[in-house]
Amino acid sequence: MPTKSSLLDRAVSSLANVPYICRSCRSKQALAQQWPRNPSYRTVGTRGPTSPRGAFYRTSRRASTISAATVVNAKPDIPPASRRLHEALTVLEHEAGIYTNISQLRLALRGLESENPVTRVAILGVEDQAGARRLARALLTDPLAKESPWEKTLAHIDEKEGRALLLRYGEQPNTDDRHPLIRTLFIPSSKLYNHRLEFFVQATAASRADLADEASSLLVPGLETASSPGGRLSTVTYPVHKSLVYANGLGSLAYFAPIANDDADGKQTHMVKGVVDGSWTKLERGMGQPTSISPINLNLAELAIETLRKSVQRSTEYEHAWFDSGLPTITTWLSERTIAGPESVKQSLCRLISVIITGASNAINRDEATKSQDAQTATVPASTREIIDQGITIWAENAHTELRDRLSAAFVSKSWRRIKWYKLFWRVDDVRYIMSDVLQRAWLIDAEKEMIWMNGRIHQSGLLGAPKLRPPPFRDPDDEDKAQKLGGQPRQLTVNDVIARYVAPFDTDNGDVPLSLQAYPQHIAMARRQLCQITTPTLQSLAQNLVLQSISTTILSTSVSALLYVSISATSVYEAGVIAALGTVYSLRRLQTKWEQAKQEWKATIIEEGRRVLQLSEEQCRQVVKEGGYGKLDEAGIEERRIAREAVDRVHEALEEVEDSEMSR
Numbered sequence: 001m002p003t004k005s006s007l008l009d010r011a012v013s014s015l016a017n018v019p020y021i022c023r024s025c026r027s028k029q030a031l032a033q034q035w036p037r038n039p040s041y042r043t044v045g046t047r048g049p050t051s052p053r054g055a056f057y058r059t060s061r062r063a064s065t066i067s068a069a070t071v072v073n074a075k076p077d078i079p080p081a082s083r084r085l086h087e088a089l090t091v092l093e094h095e096a097g098i099y100t101n102i103s104q105l106r107l108a109l110r111g112l113e114s115e116n117p118v119t120r121v122a123i124l125g126v127e128d129q130a131g132a133r134r135l136a137r138a139l140l141t142d143p144l145a146k147e148s149p150w151e152k153t154l155a156h157i158d159e160k161e162g163r164a165l166l167l168r169y170g171e172q173p174n175t176d177d178r179h180p181l182i183r184t185l186f187i188p189s190s191k192l193y194n195h196r197l198e199f200f201v202q203a204t205a206a207s208r209a210d211l212a213d214e215a216s217s218l219l220v221p222g223l224e225t226a227s228s229p230g231g232r233l234s235t236v237t238y239p240v241h242k243s244l245v246y247a248n249g250l251g252s253l254a255y256f257a258p259i260a261n262d263d264a265d266g267k268q269t270h271m272v273k274g275v276v277d278g279s280w281t282k283l284e285r286g287m288g289q290p291t292s293i294s295p296i297n298l299n300l301a302e303l304a305i306e307t308l309r310k311s312v313q314r315s316t317e318y319e320h321a322w323f324d325s326g327l328p329t330i331t332t333w334l335s336e337r338t339i340a341g342p343e344s345v346k347q348s349l350c351r352l353i354s355v356i357i358t359g360a361s362n363a364i365n366r367d368e369a370t371k372s373q374d375a376q377t378a379t380v381p382a383s384t385r386e387i388i389d390q391g392i393t394i395w396a397e398n399a400h401t402e403l404r405d406r407l408s409a410a411f412v413s414k415s416w417r418r419i420k421w422y423k424l425f426w427r428v429d430d431v432r433y434i435m436s437d438v439l440q441r442a443w444l445i446d447a448e449k450e451m452i453w454m455n456g457r458i459h460q461s462g463l464l465g466a467p468k469l470r471p472p473p474f475r476d477p478d479d480e481d482k483a484q485k486l487g488g489q490p491r492q493l494t495v496n497d498v499i500a501r502y503v504a505p506f507d508t509d510n511g512d513v514p515l516s517l518q519a520y521p522q523h524i525a526m527a528r529r530q531l532c533q534i535t536t537p538t539l540q541s542l543a544q545n546l547v548l549q550s551i552s553t554t555i556l557s558t559s560v561s562a563l564l565y566v567s568i569s570a571t572s573v574y575e576a577g578v579i580a581a582l583g584t585v586y587s588l589r590r591l592q593t594k595w596e597q598a599k600q601e602w603k604a605t606i607i608e609e610g611r612r613v614l615q616l617s618e619e620q621c622r623q624v625v626k627e628g629g630y631g632k633l634d635e636a637g638i639e640e641r642r643i644a645r646e647a648v649d650r651v652h653e654a655l656e657e658v659e660d661s662e663m664s665r
Helices: 004-017 023-034 080-095 102-112 130-140 149-155 190-195 215-219 250-265 298-310 312-325 327-334 347-378 382-410 421-442 445-461 523-567 573-627 635-664
Strands: 119-126 164-169 174-176 182-187 197-204 222-226 233-237 242-248 272-277 293-296
Touching (some): 130 190, 130 298, 382 421, 382 445, 421 523
Parallel strands (some): 272 293
């Protein structure tokens, strides 16, 4: 009897010789063993039957159960005829992905990676999937054979289930229910095999919003799935090459309006087709001509199939009923150029790529128009600019008039007469106060108020953009007195918290003008403050110096006159008084001349400064009116759209090259 150690060694050695297979690959291998004749579940390493139908879908890429890393990561072997087009579409996906439908683009890429790809056709039933399933059954049924099990399965599918249906070719009828949104039914239909087709059957709502613009939206049906426990739904796109829209009766004709519009414009006629089931009436000959909307009689088509199945001798009756049903037009539309040669690309794939680049171009143009419209909307109209410019002109005229009249009145006022030259001996300390009072009361007071009002109009018009909020003030966390305690009441707001406090440029350390947070130009206020802080102290000092010099000169001349009278006995009082009088007159004359000259210079200075400030304010306002209020150009978006257009043009050139090569054959 073997020991436990020997059994353990054998188990370890046997496990070491068996390659590791992951759980996903083991499940695929088990499914392949369960349905060995189903090519959809067969792996690459499994041998199939030698019949040509057994090789169907074998050209599609399947993952091997045990494959090397080089095989998994290898690039797809793209046929030479579609290599350039595949490269252009790959570049389009990277450079213009936001302007394209990615799922539709990848469907085209997968099609170009195969020499003879499968054409996916959507049969969309308006408000009902039963009619679409009946149409698919009538199109795929072999009237010379007995009723197949897949026909019964297709007819008895539960309508409440709500899942879409995918009809693929399979040698044996089989159903795959693993996908939560799509049920796959494998059908041994010669039409699917010969034309390499697969049908996607789904019910669609008659009030879809995406049909308002183009019928090309029907090439990307949506599958709704629950995205949250609360019942919120999200849509998963399932792109197709062609779409066949089925409507029962005339009640859903509004659904075909986009298809009819595209047919009138000459667009998408061969990719989207609508059928109206008129089983309640008899179709006339010629009504089934190839157009984007075709009438059919589905009941008559089913009756024709049943007639031929009952007796082959009634083939003539079947033929008449089948052609009268209108389904041959649909069959011709489905099988149109579905087989491609080894050096060609399918026409359905070329049309799908054409739809992709057309949609990308339209999306780029819409994005550009939206950005341009946004910039145009943000731009202030010319009429508003003209009104504000006229208001600035009126403000400038009134301001200059005020500067002249108010200063003229101030210079003849009672307070101004208090600082005449002969009153400086007892009014010398009031010089700065009186001159500052003139500036505060008569220098562009109304002009500053009107400027605030004018700036409010400029803000209201949008010439300065959206108003910016003042940032919150900085608070020192180390300040225990001002720090807010946890759980305490919030501090009450003050005026300084919401209104920016202006800091004078002359109060700063380096003399630079700080950034003002006021909502109007500060030229007048700053100039007034500058005149008050610079010119008035100078005149105050000059007045004090002139008074002191006059008194000194008068005292000195009087002293010389007294000394002359005392030292020279022959000098009379009148003769000695001449010197004192001469010195007094000279000092007073000098006081009068210099003071009046200083006042005249100060008058000219404030008048000229007023004119300069008004001109500066006017120029700034006019510059805002001229240059402000224009929407910002999306420079990054312009460059992005340019790159996307170049990618679309490269795909268009590659597609034209493929189409030209097809025509040359």
